[in-house]
Amino acid sequence: MDFNLPPEVEQMRRAVLDFAHDVVEPRAHEIEATNRVPDDLTRAAADLGLFGLSIPEEYGGLGLDMVSKCALYEALGHAHMGFGGVISAHASIGTTGLVTLGTEEQKRRFLPRMATGETIAGFAITEPTSGSDAANIRTRAERRGDVFVLSGTKHYISNAPVAGLLTVIAVTDPTQGARGMSALLVEMDTPGVRVGRIDEKMGQRGALSAEVIFEDAEIPAANLLGPLHGGYREALKILTNGRVGIAARATGSMAHLVELGVAHARTREQFGRPIADFQAVQFMLAEMQVDVVTSRATWQYVAWLVDQGRSVGMEASAAKLHATEALSRVADKAVQIAGGMGYMKDYPVERWYRDQRLLRIYEGTSEIQKVIIARSLLQ
Template identity: 55%
Template structure:
């Protein structure tokens, strides 16, 4: 395994780091208070090519492999997680389906605008009755002539407010169970499609999740992604592919928290010495550092496996589980190291603490990851 980055990725990584530190960090508190990412930051992100990380150069993207993407996600994760999620959800589950499973006509139609950030992507699977049990979809798709008519409601859809292109899962054959689910490319402007209530969340301000409502929504037959009946398989592939990227974003946030915590522990004096000299604090910092290094190695190993085309069902689930649990552990220790100031909203620690919590839930809960891991182990040992 070789995780060495080529010169182009190293150059882009430096540029992204400068942008995050000098531009996004300056408006992090503004994003938190206004629940909005400034348009200037979005435009600068477009200019850097951040919306096209997953999209091949042929269609206007950067065409970066997973190891390279993780290197950039690690930088992006070091700032406000609302901004991180806008980019990550678009370049991950929002576009990967079209890149990996779309036909040539679909790619030519959608990917150039998505690479430029002129069309934002979203992934619509979750429903009120289908969260962890993703096969229990109620959204129905009935073919009528050269169109499918979709009816149903999705919720907790990240980027729903900003998105223009949605990868939507719907049931085309109720008698077939998981094999009766089909994935569609649905545009926000299609008749019968609308965005419903925006959900108020504990964290991730600036990243908007909302209902997606389809009432006799007309979707052209050519917008079936892959083929009819492959939707559930497509969803699993899209989610698995995105898990290395999500772990890398978590890694960036963890490293940021460690940086802040070590600096604070060096400067904060109690009992006449910096608190980093107190064993209780030193041990927390050491545990954070060990967790982060383990996550870094695991993240890039799975990213390498993706680039090599290896099967990663078990490893992706392990990484998603480990990455989200590490982020929560590191955030918790960061609050403890900072003490009272870590609980105050004028400082970034409490924001990361709130933002970390969703990582154990979205894109597959920790419990679901354990189920996937156990199922794969059962196959391996049978």
């Protein structure tokens, strides 16, 4: 296994890291105050190619393998987590289904605009009655001639208020349970499709999510993504690979918190000397760094397995579970090192502490990851 990046990817990784530190993070207070990502930051991200991470070069994307893509996700993890959330929801689960399952016509129709960020994408599976229990989906898509008539409600859908395209998982054969679901490419300007209430979240400001309501929306049959009645199975594959990206982004966020902790420890004085001199602080920093190193090694290995064409259901769950739980530990220690300052909204650690909490919930809770891992051991 060789995790060294090609020179051009390493150059881009450094560019994304600089962009995160020097461009996005200085705008964090603006994102927090307005609950939106400024248009110029979106354009800058598009210029870097971040919206095309998962898209092949022939459609305008970067055509990266999984190891390279996750290396950029880790660099992106140093940026405001709401900003990173917009990018990852689009470039990961919002895009990979179309790339892997789409027809040539579908790819040529949608991917070039997605690669430039002109069309933002999202993935809609969660409903009021089905989160972790995805097999309980109630949104229906009834085939009528050349269209599917789509009815139902999705909620907590990342990017929904700004998206132009959603991959929607809906029931197409209610007699078959989980085996009777299909994936549809749904354009948000379709009559009968509307965004409902925009969510007010604890953190990740700027990464908007909302309910999406389908009221007898007519979706062209040509927008069926992948096999009929194969949507649930394919959705699980999409989520599996997405979990590796979350692990990488969580690793970057940990590394950023270590940087903040080290900088604070060197400059904050107590009892006449920097708190970095105290072993209690040194031990917290050491434990934080151990979580960075182990999380990075894990996502690199699982991403490499993906590039080898291996099935990684259990390994991806392990990577996400470890990295997101580790990020919570690191964020907690970062607040502790900062003391009272770490609890104040004008200090970045407070924001990171709130923002990271969501990673243990979306794209499969920590408990669901444990179920997947245990089943793989006991089957």
